[in-house]
Amino acid sequence: MSVPILQISDVSCYYGAIRAINGVSLEVQRGEIVAIIGANGSGKSTLMKSVAGLIRPNSGGIKFEGAEISGVPANRIIYKGISYVPEGRRLFANLSVRENLELGAFSERDRRLVDERIEAAFELFPILKERERQLAQTMSGGEQQMCAIARGLMSDPKLLMLDELSLGLMPSLVEKVLESVVEINKKGVTVLLVEQMVQEALEIASRAYVIQVGRIVREGTADELLNSDEVRKAYMGM
Ligand SMILES: Nc1ncnc2c1ncn2[C@@H]1O[C@H](COP(=O)(O)OP(=O)(O)O)[C@@H](O)[C@H]1O
Ligand SMILES: [Mg+2]
Known part of the structure; x- marks a missing residue:
């Protein structure tokens, strides 16, 4: 093994x-x-x-x-x-979706890679692209959770x-968010x-x-x- x-x-x-x-x-x-x-x-x-x-x-x-x-x-x-998405999301409330994602990539100096990862995050969660310039705190719980997961992916974790x-999300959203976890897993x-x-x-x-x-x-x-x-x-x- x-x-x-x-x-x-x-x-x-x-x-x-x-x-x-x-x-x-x-x-x-x-x-x-x-x-x-x-x-x-x-x-x-x-x-x-x-x-x-x-x-x-x-x-x-x-x-x-x-x-x-x-x-x-x-x-x-x-x-x-290793990337950790903490309980309660812990987004930077007064920063936009894009800024939150960029902070998730602090370990990456290559600008091109950062942009690629942001695009990949928007592909996984299209709603985040629509909300790109919106402050994190003005989004729904589900959107914030997607942003938190996307931020966690910005360091390209293994x-x-x-x-x-699922904390604080309605059941229909829990399913949606967990489906995205399966997608992420399928990508390796x-x-x-x-x-x-x-x-x-x-x-x-x-x-x-x-x-x-x-x-x-x-x-x-x-x-x-x-x-x-x-x-x-x-x-x-x-
Ligand atoms: N910062 C902390 N200071 C003191 N006790 C803590 C702290 N964080 C968690 N605990 C205690 O440690 C135990 C485990 O907590 P935690 O790991 O948060 O559990 P879970 O995530 O399963 O709800 C609990 O008894 C909790 O009260
Ligand atoms: Mg806990």
């Missing part, structure tokens, strides 16, 4: 005395869409932030393409090919981490995604991990988890 694109081994993270992540191990193979599902406060964002270099794990290892990246600062992580894309970007819309996430993922109070309690193929009574009861309200 080939080297996983991402390999998290026995990672623990604390906020002061509070342990948010407790010995988590997981793997993502190149080309996969992998979902992490779990209730509020179970440690999903903390795990992604530790991969993105925004939090330094207290113990354990994180390998990207076989090289240790645990403790590498966030700006270096982006250069290595691994895209998406944290709760590996995806790690955190979602509370569990059914929707499992429908696009190949595999998933269930996290509970900072621990992975279950893993399986998306189909296995979709068909598990336990998972359906706990996370899909069935």
